[in-house]
Amino acid sequence: GQCQDTPSDRLTTEVYSFVSWVASLIALVAWLVWILVPDASLQSWGVTYYPDKWWALALPMYLVVTLAFVLYSYVAVNMMSECPLDSLNLIKDAS
Secondary structure: OOOOOOOOHHHHHHHHHHHHHHHHHHHHHHHHHHHOHHHHHHHHHOOOOOOOHHHHHHHHHHOOOOOHHHHHHHHHHHOOOOOOOOOOHOOOOOO
């Protein structure tokens, strides 16, 4: 098989990257508007259904704590799967 990039593959990657960047920017702006704009202003704009602003802090914190737990668990599982330092399996000979 060929392992070369064609111009259409590069273009597809660039388009996906740009679209994901724009979507992230729109999500950030929407999140900041939701947090910083008072409820009265949101309701005057016709936005009447949105989550409680408590979730603006709680959800990112849940994600950070979950990420920390996953990283800690990954390190712990890898440490448990290693041989102890006094194990004879750690000795190498010439054969």
